[in-house]
Amino acid sequence: MPLEKIRLIESVLFFLMISIPLTGAGIPARAADYQETIKIGGTGGAYGVMKEVAAAFQKKHPQVRFYFTPSLGSTGGVKAVLAGALDLGMSARPLMAEEVSQGAVAVEFGRTPIMLVTSHQGAEINFTLKEIASLYAGEIKSYPGGAPIRLILRPMVDSDTEFLLSLSPEIAAAVRQAHAREGMIVATTDLDNANAMEKIKGALSWMTLTQLISEKRPFTLLQINGVKPSLETLASGAYPYSKPFSVVTGATPTPLAKAFIEFLTSAAGREILSQNGILGEGKRP
Numbered sequence: 001m002p003l004e005k006i007r008l009i010e011s012v013l014f015f016l017m018i019s020i021p022l023t024g025a026g027i028p029a030r031a032a033d034y035q036e037t038i039k040i041g042g043t044g045g046a047y048g049v050m051k052e053v054a055a056a057f058q059k060k061h062p063q064v065r066f067y068f069t070p071s072l073g074s075t076g077g078v079k080a081v082l083a084g085a086l087d088l089g090m091s092a093r094p095l096m097a098e099e100v101s102q103g104a105v106a107v108e109f110g111r112t113p114i115m116l117v118t119s120h121q122g123a124e125i126n127f128t129l130k131e132i133a134s135l136y137a138g139e140i141k142s143y144p145g146g147a148p149i150r151l152i153l154r155p156m157v158d159s160d161t162e163f164l165l166s167l168s169p170e171i172a173a174a175v176r177q178a179h180a181r182e183g184m185i186v187a188t189t190d191l192d193n194a195n196a197m198e199k200i201k202g203a204l205s206w207m208t209l210t211q212l213i214s215e216k217r218p219f220t221l222l223q224i225n226g227v228k229p230s231l232e233t234l235a236s237g238a239y240p241y242s243k244p245f246s247v248v249t250g251a252t253p254t255p256l257a258k259a260f261i262e263f264l265t266s267a268a269g270r271e272i273l274s275q276n277g278i279l280g281e282g283k284r285p
Contacts, residue, residue: 036256041069042077042090043159044190045112045207046245048214049276050090056272057263064256071189074159078104078248087257089248092159103251109264110278111242112210113229114163117219119203120147126223129168135204136164136174138181143202152196152205153178153186160206163243208243209277231279245278 040050047068054066072080077089082102095106116127120143127135134140135151142148154160156179165172178184187193187205194217197203204222209229212219221229224241233239247264249257263269270280 036254037065037067038088038256038260039067039069039086040088040090041072041080041086042088042248043074043092043245044071045092045211045243046090047071047191049210049273049278052214052276053264053269053272054260056268057260060263071191073189081248081250084250087249087254088260091246091248092243093162094244094246095248104248105251105253106246106248107261107265108244108246110270110273110280111234111244112208112278113231113234113239114160114206114208114241114243115229116204116222116224117197117207117212117217118143118149118222119197119200119219120149121220122147124223125220126226128225129171132224133168133170133174136171136178138178147202149204150185150200150202151178152193152200152203153184154193154206155186155188159243163241164206210245210273211277213275213277231274231277234279242279 038054040054051066051068058064058066069080069086072089074089074091074093077086077091078095078099080086081089082099082104089104091106095104116132118125122143122145125143131140135149140149153175161175164175179186185196185200187196190207190211193205194207194211194215197205197207197219198217207217207219209221209231211217212221223229224239227233227239229239229241234242247261249261253261264273265280273280
């Protein structure tokens with residue numbers, strides 16, 4: 001059974017045991033609504049920043065409790081919301097038609113640069129798209145100076161891999177070649193990816209700016225086509241590679257969930273997002 005499905009089942013069973021009755025949707029939040037729990041899970045890359053937003057929300061509403069599941073991935077988060085196990089899912093991809101037909105509703109709250117990062121400490125490195133294809137094809141094996149590159153892959157169904165496949169036909173073919181080679185490291189989740197990079201000398205993989213900042217990861221950002229990823233270069237269009245983040249609810253979210261989404265997309269929420277590497281809706285650095 002896929003790991004994502006196992007984690008989803010475990011989370012659903014957990015919530016069936018601790019479920020707290022929530023008020024119905026469609027009415028303004030009341031004082032009692034702020035004494036309940038918001039259950040959140042989904043794509044691992046958004047956990048760090050969402051916990052920062054949750055902490056700020058709790059300062060305004062100290063009785064609110066948050067429970068974050070282990071990383072479920074975007075699909076797992078949406079499934080858990082539709083199953084009633086979560087109040088909010090975190091997704092790094094648009095909703096699929098089937099999910100929408102089942103009642104899922106997504107609110108995009110911003111974009112973050114997705115970038116190549118390395119645990120290698122050395123001179124500033126730049127990759128062209130052609131060189132990225134060569135990297136995954138196994139033709140580029142070392143950093144400038146000769147230190148070996150330890151490439152970390154993500155599963156073929158992961159949103160990071162889907163992003164890679166979209167960059168060019170050459171990169172798509174090279175990524176498939178890399179997955180076919182024996183001995184390659186494959187990190188299942190965003191957290192697994194970051195932890196593996198910290199342990200492996202010379203590791204190289206993709207990561208979002210928000211995960212790097214919010215989790216305080218000690219990695220070096222690499223340029224692509226001579227442009228360094230940042231909120232400034234993303235906002236200007238100079239750096240075109242980004243990942244969107246959304247919160248997902250069912251068709252009738254609780255008043256408390258609606259209040260949290262309003263805070264997330266408010267000026268105060270967008271400031272927290274910006275500090276953690278996310279270009280919020282209507283926000284410019």
